[in-house]
Amino acid sequence: xxxxxxxxxxxxxxxxxxxxxxxxxxxxxxxxxxxxxxxxxxxxxxxxxxxxxxxxxxxxxxxxxxxxxxxxxxxxxxxxxxxxxxxxxxxxxxxxxxxxxxxxxxxxxxxxxxxxxxxxxxxxxxxxxxxxxxxxx
Numbered sequence: 001x002x003x004x005x006x007x008x009x010x011x012x013x014x015x016x017x018x019x020x021x022x023x024x025x026x027x028x029x030x031x032x033x034x035x036x037x038x039x040x041x042x043x044x045x046x047x048x049x050x051x052x053x054x055x056x057x058x059x060x061x062x063x064x065x066x067x068x069x070x071x072x073x074x075x076x077x078x079x080x081x082x083x084x085x086x087x088x089x090x091x092x093x094x095x096x097x098x099x100x101x102x103x104x105x106x107x108x109x110x111x112x113x114x115x116x117x118x119x120x121x122x123x124x125x126x127x128x129x130x131x132x133x134x135x136x137x
Contacts, residue, residue, distance in 0.1 A: 014064035014083065019051045022068065031076035038136040042114045043077055046133050049107040050081055057092075058085030058127065073117070077133040084126050093120055 010025075012018040023044055026032060032040045047068070054066050064085055071078035093108050112118060117132040 010068040012066050012068075014055045014059040014062075014066050014085070016052065016055060019048065019055060019066075022051070023048055029076070031070065033076075035076045036136045039077060039133065042136075043079075043133045046111050046114050046131065047079060047081075049111050050129060050131070053107050054081065054083045054085060054127075058083055058088070071130050071132065073132045074135070077135070079131055081129040081131075082126050087122050088120055088127055093118070 010022055012022050026044060026047070027040075032043060035043065051066060051068070054064075055061075058064070064083060067080075067082040069080050069082070071080045093112075111131070114133055115131050116134045117130070119130045121128050121130075
């Protein structure tokens with residue numbers, strides 16, 4: 001069943017403190033309040049991983065912005081992340097966990113494991129990541 005389009009939008013600086021602040025604000029978001037505790041926690045974890053990937057890899061510590069808005073799909077579980085960083089390299093989105101005790105590298109496998117739909121595209125010079133977190137049991 002398609003959901004009505006929602007217009008809530010968040011735009012933050014591409015830095016870890018801004019990501020943390022946004023995630024704290026989202027904890028009380030009405031859309032997330034309708035989810036089960038497991039769905040809410042998974043949604044926040046997926047968003048944290050994806051937003052931090054933009055900060056760490058997209059902008060590589062440089063200045064920039066990140067937009068977060070509800071996506072098409074279930075309220076609270078469907079999101080779009082938009083940024084103006086460089087294009088995401090082919091192969092960057094991968095499901096394999098790194099071998100051994102690697103520093104980092106768990107972001108995409110974790111995102112892919114917790115979502116039912118992920119789409120990364122380049123549109124008008126921006127990266128657009130659309131995702132939908134899996135429904136709880």
